[in-house]
Amino acid sequence: MGTKKVSQKDFEKWVEKLIGLQKVFGVQSKDDKYEFGALLKAENLRLDYDITILPPKKYFLPSTEQLFSFGESGFNSSVDGEPFILFGVHPYDFVAIRQLDVLFSMKNNDVYYQTRRNAATIIVCDVENISENAFSGFLGFDHVEKGFDLLVTKTGSDYLVESGSDKGKKLLSLMENAVDAQAADISKRSEKWKKNRELLKKQLLKANVNELPAALGKAYDHKIWNEKAEKCFSCGSCNLVCPTCYCFDVQDDFGWDLKSGERTRSWDGCMIENFATVAGDHNFRKNKSDRYRHRYYRKGKYVPEKIGEIACVGCGRCISACVARIANPVEIFNAVAEA
Amino acid sequence: MASGATNIYLPEYATITAAKQMTETEMYFSFKLDSGKPLGHMPGQFAEVSLPGIGEAPISISSSPGSNGTFEMVIRKIGNVTNKIHTMKQGEKIGIRGPFGTTFPVETAMKGKDIVFICAGLGIVPLRSAIQYVMENRKNYGKVTILSGTRTPSQRLFIDELKKWAAIKDVTVLETVDIAEDGWTGNVGVITTLFSKVEIDPAKTIALIVGPPVMYKFAILELRKYNMKHQDIYVSLERHMKCGVGKCGHCQINNLYCCQDGPVFSYADIENIREAI
Amino acid sequence: MANVDINVKHVTRVEGHGNIRVKASDGTIEKVEWQVPEAPRFFEAMVKGKSYEDIQTIVSRICGICSVTHSLAAIKGVEDALGITVSPQTDKLRILMHYAEQIESHVLHVGYLVAPDLLGQKSVVPLVASHPDVVKTIITAHKTGNDGMELIGGRMTHPVTVKPGGFSKLPTNQELLGYKKQLEATIPLLSTIADVVLSLAGKLPAFDRPTEYISLTMPEYYTFYHGKIKSTDIDELTDIHQFESVANEYVSPQSTAKWCKWHRESFAVGALARFNNNAEQLLPLAKSVAEKFGLKKGNCNPYFNNVAQVVEAVQVVEHSLQLIDDLLTAGIKPEKPVSKPKAGEGVGCVEAPRGILYHRYAFDDDGKCIKANICIPTGQNHGNIQKDFEAFVPQIIDRPQEEITLLLEMLVRSYDPCISCSTHFLNVEFV
Amino acid sequence: MSKPRVAIFDFACCEGCQLQIVNLEAEIVDLLSIIEPVQWREGMSDHSDDYDIAIIEGSITRPEDEERIRKIREKAKILVALGACATIGGVNKLKNHGPLEDMQKTVYSKDFSLPHLATMQTKSVADVVKVDVYIHGCPIDKKEFTYIIRCLGAGKTPNIPDYPVCVECKKAGNICRYEYNEICLGPVIRAGCGAKCPSNGFWCFGCRGFVDDPNVNAARDVMEKYGKTMKDLEEKLMLFNT
Numbered sequence A: 001m002g003t004k005k006v007s008q009k010d011f012e013k014w015v016e017k018l019i020g021l022q023k024v025f026g027v028q029s030k031d032d033k034y035e036f037g038a039l040l041k042a043e044n045l046r047l048d049y050d051i052t053i054l055p056p057k058k059y060f061l062p063s064t065e066q067l068f069s070f071g072e073s074g075f076n077s078s079v080d081g082e083p084f085i086l087f088g089v090h091p092y093d094f095v096a097i098r099q100l101d102v103l104f105s106m107k108n109n110d111v112y113y114q115t116r117r118n119a120a121t122i123i124v125c126d127v128e129n130i131s132e133n134a135f136s137g138f139l140g141f142d143h144v145e146k147g148f149d150l151l152v153t154k155t156g157s158d159y160l161v162e163s164g165s166d167k168g169k170k171l172l173s174l175m176e177n178a179v180d181a182q183a184a185d186i187s188k189r190s191e192k193w194k195k196n197r198e199l200l201k202k203q204l205l206k207a208n209v210n211e212l213p214a215a216l217g218k219a220y221d222h223k224i225w226n227e228k229a230e231k232c233f234s235c236g237s238c239n240l241v242c243p244t245c246y247c248f249d250v251q252d253d254f255g256w257d258l259k260s261g262e263r264t265r266s267w268d269g270c271m272i273e274n275f276a277t278v279a280g281d282h283n284f285r286k287n288k289s290d291r292y293r294h295r296y297y298r299k300g301k302y303v304p305e306k307i308g309e310i311a312c313v314g315c316g317r318c319i320s321a322c323v324a325r326i327a328n329p330v331e332i333f334n335a336v337a338e339a
Numbered sequence B: 001m002a003s004g005a006t007n008i009y010l011p012e013y014a015t016i017t018a019a020k021q022m023t024e025t026e027m028y029f030s031f032k033l034d035s036g037k038p039l040g041h042m043p044g045q046f047a048e049v050s051l052p053g054i055g056e057a058p059i060s061i062s063s064s065p066g067s068n069g070t071f072e073m074v075i076r077k078i079g080n081v082t083n084k085i086h087t088m089k090q091g092e093k094i095g096i097r098g099p100f101g102t103t104f105p106v107e108t109a110m111k112g113k114d115i116v117f118i119c120a121g122l123g124i125v126p127l128r129s130a131i132q133y134v135m136e137n138r139k140n141y142g143k144v145t146i147l148s149g150t151r152t153p154s155q156r157l158f159i160d161e162l163k164k165w166a167a168i169k170d171v172t173v174l175e176t177v178d179i180a181e182d183g184w185t186g187n188v189g190v191i192t193t194l195f196s197k198v199e200i201d202p203a204k205t206i207a208l209i210v211g212p213p214v215m216y217k218f219a220i221l222e223l224r225k226y227n228m229k230h231q232d233i234y235v236s237l238e239r240h241m242k243c244g245v246g247k248c249g250h251c252q253i254n255n256l257y258c259c260q261d262g263p264v265f266s267y268a269d270i271e272n273i274r275e276a277i
Numbered sequence C: 001m002a003n004v005d006i007n008v009k010h011v012t013r014v015e016g017h018g019n020i021r022v023k024a025s026d027g028t029i030e031k032v033e034w035q036v037p038e039a040p041r042f043f044e045a046m047v048k049g050k051s052y053e054d055i056q057t058i059v060s061r062i063c064g065i066c067s068v069t070h071s072l073a074a075i076k077g078v079e080d081a082l083g084i085t086v087s088p089q090t091d092k093l094r095i096l097m098h099y100a101e102q103i104e105s106h107v108l109h110v111g112y113l114v115a116p117d118l119l120g121q122k123s124v125v126p127l128v129a130s131h132p133d134v135v136k137t138i139i140t141a142h143k144t145g146n147d148g149m150e151l152i153g154g155r156m157t158h159p160v161t162v163k164p165g166g167f168s169k170l171p172t173n174q175e176l177l178g179y180k181k182q183l184e185a186t187i188p189l190l191s192t193i194a195d196v197v198l199s200l201a202g203k204l205p206a207f208d209r210p211t212e213y214i215s216l217t218m219p220e221y222y223t224f225y226h227g228k229i230k231s232t233d234i235d236e237l238t239d240i241h242q243f244e245s246v247a248n249e250y251v252s253p254q255s256t257a258k259w260c261k262w263h264r265e266s267f268a269v270g271a272l273a274r275f276n277n278n279a280e281q282l283l284p285l286a287k288s289v290a291e292k293f294g295l296k297k298g299n300c301n302p303y304f305n306n307v308a309q310v311v312e313a314v315q316v317v318e319h320s321l322q323l324i325d326d327l328l329t330a331g332i333k334p335e336k337p338v339s340k341p342k343a344g345e346g347v348g349c350v351e352a353p354r355g356i357l358y359h360r361y362a363f364d365d366d367g368k369c370i371k372a373n374i375c376i377p378t379g380q381n382h383g384n385i386q387k388d389f390e391a392f393v394p395q396i397i398d399r400p401q402e403e404i405t406l407l408l409e410m411l412v413r414s415y416d417p418c419i420s421c422s423t424h425f426l427n428v429e430f431v
Numbered sequence D: 001m002s003k004p005r006v007a008i009f010d011f012a013c014c015e016g017c018q019l020q021i022v023n024l025e026a027e028i029v030d031l032l033s034i035i036e037p038v039q040w041r042e043g044m045s046d047h048s049d050d051y052d053i054a055i056i057e058g059s060i061t062r063p064e065d066e067e068r069i070r071k072i073r074e075k076a077k078i079l080v081a082l083g084a085c086a087t088i089g090g091v092n093k094l095k096n097h098g099p100l101e102d103m104q105k106t107v108y109s110k111d112f113s114l115p116h117l118a119t120m121q122t123k124s125v126a127d128v129v130k131v132d133v134y135i136h137g138c139p140i141d142k143k144e145f146t147y148i149i150r151c152l153g154a155g156k157t158p159n160i161p162d163y164p165v166c167v168e169c170k171k172a173g174n175i176c177r178y179e180y181n182e183i184c185l186g187p188v189i190r191a192g193c194g195a196k197c198p199s200n201g202f203w204c205f206g207c208r209g210f211v212d213d214p215n216v217n218a219a220r221d222v223m224e225k226y227g228k229t230m231k232d233l234e235e236k237l238m239l240f241n242t
């Protein structure tokens, strides 16, 4: 099956067809920025976006979700397994999803994540416009060559669409007037990948990624933690917009009968002041600098030691999300690598 | 829900089979799973106790696996879940998830060794599961020393059991309190003051320590005076936990998840972990 | 002849604190007073020095029940001062949002606060059991108003989308369509409420006192938002910029709120005032409701203010539907509110559910507020309530004290007073 | 378990928070299933002074109010501060920013000294008596209100966020107001509102009060980064918080 080529017009027709087929979530504009949302019309799809405000993880780990309800009939959990298409995931965001796939199934399976993940068909698209803080080019997350269901690349006025799974193949077979991509098309795509690798280097990462865990290992007492953390609002914005952050909080609420109710989980962040506070008000990471360090250790050391890959995909969202302008991982990684 | 998959977040019902006040702030509970199955834990593990609508709390299992399908906990009143459960009685239901976490090495490192249990404050609660296990399989272990310290005499837990254990051959029980009250004739002073009365052969001793966070440093210092090897010292640590299954991120101690890599750690594995002790 | 000694400390089921004091011995009336002991709040002083962008946020807090009205009056005043003209889309959306508050407030007042009197209850709580259907109808109609305010204002109380020059967030066509459906479904609910009130209208006391009624008016339609000031006493209209010459505020020893008078000792504002000035402009359904009650221009029974509120609730729903159709025909266009600080002075005037409301602001070159004057409808009504008391008490002084008390409380309630907001302001010497 | 008897009192305020209770619409019936209102001037004419829970709306602005709130505190087992006026003083505290007499004169002119127009520095309820439960916001958030009431009914301490509004703002997927060159107080203000204002394109003006440990110094720094001054920030902070 491999890779198909299709004109802009037929591509749009195909998107329209997909919308009729399944629930489609795709990238659309929001003011002068972009977001993933329910796609109602093919013309709303903006594959030329630079970056979305929130990463697509929200479709697998919603910002708030019910774990179960309880009542007379005991504990009842249900998760929506309705198939859906996630259209326009950038390669770095896809890498992040792949990482979450590993983390949510490691040792034991998170059924909520897994059910949604299984229900999804992910259409990755290559980057057309570079966001101001991107640095995935340094990390090798500028493009992906496998793992996706479909991969869309714009080449001139056409689209190349490659299927990487049976799910993808099925959707691709619905495309009209698609022709097999020729070697010349494929090499155009390789060109684009090569170019994107260089373009997605807006933030200059000097540190060697492979040596990062070791460098961080030695930097526990680096002065940068304090320097930066002093300005930190403990607002968790850097956590919340991060495609690879997945910590959560769990809360219960009753219904009005004060007997039934539900347990929900929602996004949490290790930068938030009481993330590690236990009953009796003892906070195991009381200092801002401890929390601040922890976040970068997770990205550059702790999680990499678990999954064998740096847990920052270089999207640069945290850099823009931080009102205090202190959450640039590149600055941190460069500083610890230098030390 | 995807068929066949078990849901790690879904509790199962258990019924309170006994509840009794132990001190002003601690209550003892015994539970039985409604499924009739044993919980299947090993000493040192914990379970998440759910009071639906109120919340969930990680609580150590205080009894050894041997206790005929029931399991026991001692719960200190400190917040929502723990306050509420203190109002509950025999026959009422709670939710349980677990058992979770690592265990004291009762079947591995501890076998054939002398054992020192160092229990400060509530520390006796998780350690009791290991003590009971050792007593039930007495012949598998050497000399046993139990050091137990609380702030005041009225905060002592499992007084009868301590007495019972002390009567067993080759078992020494030493107690102390930080502050004496009327009628207390025993040792006064922090738990480390008991070490002068203990003999430890570092070559054949395993030490288990559980207590409040500040205490570990001092107890370990004492044990090192005996030249004990770091891998022969075991501790149990507590952190904020939301899921108990290595996902929510709250219980991380540097790179370790307290809920999965712990709560029981060998000191050798954590001595260089900056946030641990 | 009986002695009467009424001392209602804090009339219930009204917004804010007001007291009724009546004393008579042997039929001789010694004291009849409507008192307002509400804590004064000094808004007018508080906005001084604040940015023109923050005025709305502050003054909205004058009153939770008419926060949209205050926001709109303020924003109009600010825009007038800064010389900003808004797009027709913004204008329509604001009116729509303003109408939503009229629905909410009128239904709240008639349904939750007045209905218990007519049904012989002390609050709406027992009505939940005794008249579940009526309560459900009231709740659903009330919700429509709230949902409309939330849709356009971002939240139902103290709107946040209202900015000088336009809106910080616009509803989508889809959302407007949804609201339209909700409004359509509200019409039968309002007629049910009207029927309930009609069936109890006999319980409204018969008490007429010739009164001067003041409201906005404009040729195009029954207005709440644009127009000039009209009095039933004169033909000539007054520009809103001259509102101080209409309100003529003065401080009364009985009240933390200021009182007002124009051609007579006092005047009234509110639903009945608007009706008396503009009734011929009512849309067909509203007109038919008025006819059902036999409500005609020139009515001067203050208790009928509640009937006028029912009529108006229908009127604003009807007009809202027209506005939404206009908006949807054109389609909502993305627009960004733009404004720049500038020295100037301006007036914003709109009809609160309980009567005409004026805001005046002056700003310096940096857009900081240097002067503010706000004239609240309930403040304008206080004097009239007192005059009503003085005329009505002698007519009923022979009745049992409990009945007199209830009648006077009902009289106060009929004005739908928003006492807390009436105490917040006003600069007598404003130039 | 018998239903807790609840009394609602108002002091200087706009009564918008009480209105949110009315705005619960159909849920009022549910609310009444777990509490018994025994005194509520705005909503009912019955009146009892025997209550378990006192819900206080408004700020304390006169000596006589101070006396009244102390009496209520004595009677109530649980005292709830409802809305910004009660929790932090709300907009009413704006009048503390200048000599009181100036404020009085601005509003009442030559009549300012009439006894019934007396006023004092505005205080929050917590400035005068012990508050057990805070329900933040101007106005309060209905969802949070009902959650807290249910918690009270179940004998549970409600979980009130002590993290900044940015958390909820990010979850909502908003574009940060700072990207529009506006000053938003989100980074230092307690969440719990669902970031309602930023979600509607408006900056957070701080009606829920500071988080427990606001990094105001960092906020100062941020002003420079965005070409604003500390004065700009203070002006915004003043609306509800200082």
Ligand SMILES: Cc1cc2nc3c(=O)[nH]c(=O)nc-3n(C[C@H](O)[C@H](O)[C@H](O)COP(=O)(O)OP(=O)(O)OC[C@H]3O[C@@H](n4cnc5c(N)ncnc54)[C@H](O)[C@@H]3O)c2cc1C
Pocket: A277, A278, A279, A280, B046, B055, B056, B057, B058, B059, B060, B061, B073, B074, B075, B076, B077, B078, B079, B080, B081, B082, B083, B122, B125, B126, B237, B238, B239, B240, B241, B242, B263
């Ligand atoms: C491995 C482990 C074993 C424990 N064993 C026991 C025991 O045997 N007996 C006992 O009384 N207590 C034990 N604790 C402490 C107990 O979990 C807390 O006291 C309890 O969670 C408080 O919950 P709460 O709802 O009553 O308090 P609240 O203050 O209302 O809530 C505290 C919040 O913090 C969370 N939390 C998570 N972990 C902790 C923690 N370690 N300490 C405090 N809060 C925490 C809770 O989930 C809850 O959300 C143990 C904790 C851990 C981690």
Ligand code: SF4
Pocket: A238, A241, A242, A243, A244, A245, A299, A311, A312, A313, A314, A315, A316, A317, A318, A319, A329
């Ligand atoms: S740490 Fe920052 S740059 Fe890296 S993946 Fe997360 S949000 Fe993107």
Ligand code: SF4
Pocket: A231, A232, A233, A234, A235, A236, A237, A238, A239, A271, A272, A321, A322, A323, A324, A325, A326, A327
């Ligand atoms: S976004 Fe910035 S201010 Fe907020 S927690 Fe992260 S580092 Fe701190």
Ligand code: SF4
Pocket: A237, A323, D165, D166, D167, D169, D170, D174, D175, D176, D177, D178, D184, D185, D186, D187, D195, D198, D203, D204
């Ligand atoms: S808009 Fe305000 S609340 Fe939202 S992220 Fe930005 S600073 Fe925080």
